[in-house]
Amino acid sequence: xxxxxxxxxxxxxxxxxxxxxxxxxxxLALYRTNDLAALAKLADTVRRERxxxxxxxxxxxxxxxxxxxxxxxxxxxxxxxxxxxxAYTHSIVEGLAIATKAVNEGATELHIVAGLNTKLPFSxxxxxxxxxxxxxxxxxxxAFTMVELDHFARFYKMTDEAVIESLKAxxxxxxxxxxxxxxxxxxxxxxxxxxxxxxxWLNLAGKAHNAGLKTNxxxxxxxxxxxxxxxxxxxxxREQQDESGGFQCFIPLAFYPPGSQLEHLSPxxxxxxxxxxxxxRLMLDNFAHIKAYWVMLGKSIAQVAxxxxxxxxxxxxxxxxxxxxxxxxxxxxxxxxKSEIVTLIEDAGFEAVERDTLYHPIKRNVGVRATIENxxxxx
Ligand code: V47
Numbered sequence: 001x002x003x004x005x006x007x008x009x010x011x012x013x014x015x016x017x018x019x020x021x022x023x024x025x026x027x028l029a030l031y032r033t034n035d036l037a038a039l040a041k042l043a044d045t046v047r048r049e050r051x052x053x054x055x056x057x058x059x060x061x062x063x064x065x066x067x068x069x070x071x072x073x074x075x076x077x078x079x080x081x082x083x084x085x086x087a088y089t090h091s092i093v094e095g096l097a098i099a100t101k102a103v104n105e106g107a108t109e110l111h112i113v114a115g116l117n118t119k120l121p122f123s124x125x126x127x128x129x130x131x132x133x134x135x136x137x138x139x140x141x142x143a144f145t146m147v148e149l150d151h152f153a154r155f156y157k158m159t160d161e162a163v164i165e166s167l168k169a170x171x172x173x174x175x176x177x178x179x180x181x182x183x184x185x186x187x188x189x190x191x192x193x194x195x196x197x198x199x200x201w202l203n204l205a206g207k208a209h210n211a212g213l214k215t216n217x218x219x220x221x222x223x224x225x226x227x228x229x230x231x232x233x234x235x236x237x238r239e240q241q242d243e244s245g246g247f248q249c250f251i252p253l254a255f256y257p258p259g260s261q262l263e264h265l266s267p268x269x270x271x272x273x274x275x276x277x278x279x280x281r282l283m284l285d286n287f288a289h290i291k292a293y294w295v296m297l298g299k300s301i302a303q304v305a306x307x308x309x310x311x312x313x314x315x316x317x318x319x320x321x322x323x324x325x326x327x328x329x330x331x332x333x334x335x336x337x338k339s340e341i342v343t344l345i346e347d348a349g350f351e352a353v354e355r356d357t358l359y360h361p362i363k364r365n366v367g368v369r370a371t372i373e374n375x376x377x378x379x
Contacts, residue, residue: 004038012282013042022283027231030279036271043278043309050288051311055350056359057341060109060142060315061102065090065128069115071147073181073192075223077259079115089117092128099132103139106338109315109357112143113178116151125152126170133171140357143172146204146215147179150196160204164211174357175208177216177251183236184229191224202240209246214358217247217287221276222255222268230276234283241286248359249289249312252276254296270301274308281309289359294336299344306348312355316341 004010008029015022022030033039066089069079080087090098099110110132129141144152144167152163182188183198196204208215219233234250241247254273257263268276281290291312292305302313316336336344338354345352354362 003041004033004035006033006035006038009033009035009038009042013038016042016046016282021285024228024231024235027234027279027283028227030282031227031231031275036274039275039278040308043281044307046281046285047290047309047311053349053351054311054353055306055345055348056289056312056353056355057345058109058315058355058357058362059106059338060111060357061098061105061107062111062113063095063098063102065095065112065114066117066120067115068117068119070118071116071192071194073195074261075181075191075220075255077256082117082119089120092124092131095128096131096135099136099139103136107139107315108362109140109142111176111315112141113145113176114148116148116155118155122152122156122158122166126166129167129171140173141171142174142176142216142357143167144175145177145179146175146201146208147195149175149204149208150200160207161211164208164213168211168213172213174213174248175205175215177218177247177249180218180233180237181220182223182225182229183233184225187225187229198236202236205240205247206244209244214246214248216249216251216291218251218253219276219280220253220255222272223257223262223265231279231283234280238284238286241284245286247287249291250280250284250287251291251293251314252280253293256296270304273297273301274305277305277310278308294344299336303344303348306345306350313341313345 003013012022012026012029015026030039067078067080068082068087068089071079102110129143132139132141149160149163152158153160179195180201181192181195185197188198205215205217217237219230221230237247237250254268257265257267277290277292284290289312290310291314292302292310293314294302295314297305316338342352356362
C-alpha cells in the first residue's frame with residue numbers, strides 16, 4: 001500500500017526518516033496536501049518518537065491585571081482605552097486574592113498577561129509579582145510576553161537586561177508566548193503596526209533565554225495572513241531556537257473574530273487548525289512541545305489535534321481570566337476540571353500526565369483509567 005497519494009508527502013517522509021530538516025517548500029507542501037491521514041501519520045510518528053503516548057496538561061489560572069492598552073491590534077477584542085466604561089486595572093490586593101484563590105483550587109501556575117498601560121509605574125509590576133510570590137512561593141509565575149518586556153524597556157527607559165532581571169528578582173519564573181502574532185513584516189504592519197516587530201520579539205526571547213528563563217512561542221493564524229507567512233513564522237522561530245534554545249512550547253492560536261476589527265472574517269476551519277498543528281510539529285524539529293490550546297480550538301478539535309502531533313492541552317484553567325473569556329470558542333465559562341481533561345486525553349488513546357510549567361510530571365495526578373488499572377493490578 002502506498003504511504004500517500006501525494007508524492008510530495010512521500011518525499012517529506014523520506015527526509016524525516018533520515019533526520020533531514022524540512023524547508024519552506026516542504027512546509028507549504030504539507031499545508032497544501034489533501035491527504036490528511038498521511039499528514040497526521042507523519043506528525044504523530046514524530047510526536048511518538050519524542051513523547052510516546054504522554055500528553056501533558058497543567059492546572060493553571062490566567063490573570064490579566066489590566067485591559068488598558070494603546071496598541072490597537074486589529075484582531076484584539078480585549079483592549080480598552082483608559083476612559084472606556086469597560087477599562088479596568090486590578091489593584092495588587094486584588095491580584096493577590098486572585099492568586100490565592102487559584103492556589104486554593106490547586107493551580108501550580110499563574111499565567112499573567114496584560115495590556116500596555118501607560119498609567120502604571122514599573123513598580124506596579126514588580127510589586128504585583130513580589131506580593132504574590134511572598135504569599136505563594138511555589139506558585140509558578142509565567143508572566144509577560146516579549147511585547148510587554150519591549151514596552152517596559154521603552155516606556156520606563158530601562159535596558160532589556162534590567163527589565164528582565166528586575167522582573168526575575170520580583171518573581172517572574174518564565175514567560176508566555178503571546179505577542180508573536182505573525183512575523184511577516186507586511187502582514188504584521190497591517191495587523192498590529194504599533195507592536196514591536198518580529199526581529200525585536202525574537203531578540204527579546206533570546207535575551208530572556210540567556211537570562212536563564214524558559215519562554216513559549218505562539219502564532220496567531222486564520223486572519224489575513226498567507227500560508228507562506230505561517231511557514232516563514234515557524235522557520236524564524238526554529239532559527240531563534242537554534243541560537244538560544246529556551247523555547248519550551250509552541251502554541252498556534254486560532255483567530256476568533258467576534259468583537260475584533262476583523263469580525264467580518266470567518267474563523268479558521270477544523271482542517272486548517274489540524275494542519276497547522278501537524279505542520280508545526282514537523283517544521284519545529286527543535287521544539288519539544290506543541291500545544292493544542294483547547295480554549296481557542298474548542299475541546300473536540302483539541303482532542304483530535306493529539307493525533308496531529310500535539311502533546312499538550314494547556315491547563316485545566318480554574319478560571320479563565322478576562323482575555324481567555326474574550327476569545328474562547330467554548331460557550332459559557334472557560335473552565336475544564338482535571339477529570340474532564342484526563343478523560344479527553346484518555347478517550348483519544350493517550351496517557352494524561354499532569355505537569356508543572358517546566359514540564360516536570362506532578363505525581364498527585366493519575367489518570368482515571370490508570371487509577372483503575374493500578375487498583376486491579378494490586379488485587
Ligand atoms: O498574543 C488576541 C492572541 C494571545 C485574539 O504561552 C487572539 O502557554 C485569537 O499568548 N483570537 C494571548 N487569539 C494568549 C497567549 C497564550 C495562550 C495560551 C497559552 C500561552 C502560553 C499563551 O492571544 C495574544 C494574541 O496573539 N489573541 N486576540 C483573538 N481575537
